[in-house]
Amino acid sequence: MNLVWWLYLSVLLFTIGGITVLVRRNAIIVFMGVELMLNATNLAFVTFARINGDVEGQVIALFVMLVAAAEVVVGLAIIMSIFRTRRSASVDDASLLQY
Amino acid sequence: MTAATAAGALVAASTETGQASLGGNGEEVLFWVIAPLAVIAALGLVFARKAVHAALCMAWVMISLGIVYFAQQAPFLGAVQLFVYTGAVMMLFLFVLMLVGVDSSDSLVETIKGQRWFALVFGVGLAVLVISVLRDVTYPSAAGLKDVDTGGNITTLAGLIFGTYVWAFEVTSALLITAALGAMILAHRERLTPKPTQRELSIRRIREGSIKAPLPAPGVFARHNAVDTPALLPDGTPSELSVSRVLTARGQLRDLRSVADDVRVVEAELTDPLGDQGPRTSREGTPGIVPGDAAERVAGGGQAGGGRGDTGGSTDRADGTADGKGAAT
Numbered sequence: 001m002n003l004v005w006w007l008y009l010s011v012l013l014f015t016i017g018g019i020t021v022l023v024r025r026n027a028i029i030v031f032m033g034v035e036l037m038l039n040a041t042n043l044a045f046v047t048f049a050r051i052n053g054d055v056e057g058q059v060i061a062l063f064v065m066l067v068a069a070a071e072v073v074v075g076l077a078i079i080m081s082i083f084r085t086r087r088s089a090s091v092d093d094a095s096l097l098q099y
Numbered sequence: 100m101t102a103a104t105a106a107g108a109l110v111a112a113s114t115e116t117g118q119a120s121l122g123g124n125g126e127e128v129l130f131w132v133i134a135p136l137a138v139i140a141a142l143g144l145v146f147a148r149k150a151v152h153a154a155l156c157m158a159w160v161m162i163s164l165g166i167v168y169f170a171q172q173a174p175f176l177g178a179v180q181l182f183v184y185t186g187a188v189m190m191l192f193l194f195v196l197m198l199v200g201v202d203s204s205d206s207l208v209e210t211i212k213g214q215r216w217f218a219l220v221f222g223v224g225l226a227v228l229v230i231s232v233l234r235d236v237t238y239p240s241a242a243g244l245k246d247v248d249t250g251g252n253i254t255t256l257a258g259l260i261f262g263t264y265v266w267a268f269e270v271t272s273a274l275l276i277t278a279a280l281g282a283m284i285l286a287h288r289e290r291l292t293p294k295p296t297q298r299e300l301s302i303r304r305i306r307e308g309s310i311k312a313p314l315p316a317p318g319v320f321a322r323h324n325a326v327d328t329p330a331l332l333p334d335g336t337p338s339e340l341s342v343s344r345v346l347t348a349r350g351q352l353r354d355l356r357s358v359a360d361d362v363r364v365v366e367a368e369l370t371d372p373l374g375d376q377g378p379r380t381s382r383e384g385t386p387g388i389v390p391g392d393a394a395e396r397v398a399g400g401g402q403a404g405g406g407r408g409d410t411g412g413s414t415d416r417a418d419g420t421a422d423g424k425g426a427a428t
Contacts, residue, residue, distance in 0.1 A: 001123070001126045001130060003120065004233060004234075005130055005134070006130070008230055009134045011226055011229045011233065012141075012226060013137065013141050013160070014225075015222045015223075015226040016142060016145060017144075018221070018222055019145055019219065020144045020145050022214070022218035022221065023214070023218045024144075028150055028154075028192065028195060028199065029147075031192075032154065032192065033144060035157065035188065036141060039161060039184070043168075046167075046168055046171050046173050046176060049244070050173075050241065050242075051239065051241050052239065053241075053242025053247055055244060055247050055248065055255050055256060055259060056259065056263075058252075061173075061176055062176060063267060065184070066271050066274075068188070069183055069275075070278035071278075072188050072192075073282045074278050074281050074282055076192070076195045076282075077285035077286045079199070080195060080199065080285070080286055081285050081286065083199045084288070
């Protein structure tokens with residue numbers, strides 16, 4: 001099988017994640033879009049590791065996963081504290097710095 | 100294994116030269132099964148109305164990516180993907196969804212005009228750009244990891260993580276500790292006022308003049324005993340207080356108008372107890388098996404109820420619809 005197909009899949013998932021971030025208003029879904037983009041890049045890393053015959057791509061993917069886990073924890077805590085003060089999880093409502 | 104490499108060589112020969120080809124037909128089958136499913140699930144993230152559905156779609160994408168890692172000679176990453184992402188991160192997402200409220204669905208109003216179209220154009224443009232670049236790149240003939248992974252995937256990864264990347268690994272531990280601390284600080288809430296006791300709560304309730312007795316129970320009604328059916332007050336109007344606020348927020352409340360229709364039906368049965376026991380108008384507001392007959396009966400009951408006087412606005416509306424149905428048939 002042509003390994004480039006996995007890269008195409010990765011690009012599609014990344015694009016869908018980006019569209020999710022741009023379109024959706026619910027902060028949690030926006031966050032899931034970010035996660036989807038990170039996962040898509042991981043797929044690209046793993047595929048390139050296989051194409052080039054080098055495990056370093058997998059190591060980088062592992063580090064991406066670690067950083068993503070930390071990011072999820074902090075991000076969800078921020079979403080929760082915003083929800084607690086504003087009673088809304090919509091990204092449109094958090095416009096305190098606008099005026 | 101030799102058969103797989105032979106099949107890989109076959110596939111490599113059949114595709115263009117200069118393209119990275121590896122793996123057998125099994126992987127191709129896997130790709131064409133799992134890639135559409137993953138893309139459809141990812142699209143569910145964009146289109147799902149409820150956040151829980153989006154989270155489940157996301158969980159499916161992550162599981163399928165884990166399977167892909169297993170197929171891509173990265174068994175350790177596949178296991179970590181399943182454990183960390185699907186097991187921990189997605190459950191964390193679902194947990195926060197439950198805390199924030201399942202009913203926090205998206206508003207579908209565009210705050211920036213044409214934003215969706217710009218997003219779509221951006222996404223399609225990005226995909227076309229990157230895919231066209233990926234198409235034109237000349238790849239080395241795929242090497243695979245068989246020569247590198249001599250001691251097994253985990254051993255090789257461990258050698259790299261605790262050898263070349265040991266410093267990055269140690270910094271990662273600091274990052275994780277910081278993240279955990281930050282999450283605790285962000286999620287922690289200091290109580291500024293003492294917690295009100297039951298006595299203070301009851302005193303406040305009396306002072307505010309709010310309802311003192313327990314709330315009315317839902318579904319206390321001749322034709323329904325479901326929790327989504329509001330109780331009827333003595334004047335025939337349904338009581339909003341009797342149903343759970345969660346059901347109201349989710350929009351799963353039984354329509355008040357259909358309940359008002361039921362009032363007419365019950366009144367019709369009361370005024371005409373010897374009438375035939377044929378099928379009535381169903382409670383969903385859709386006409387029953389013999390709509391004309393039932394509607395006429397409802398209309399008759401409406402007139403009887405009107406003679407008794409004391410019809411609320413909702414029952415008047417029910418009268419109107421019932422008369423309309425009767426006239427239509």
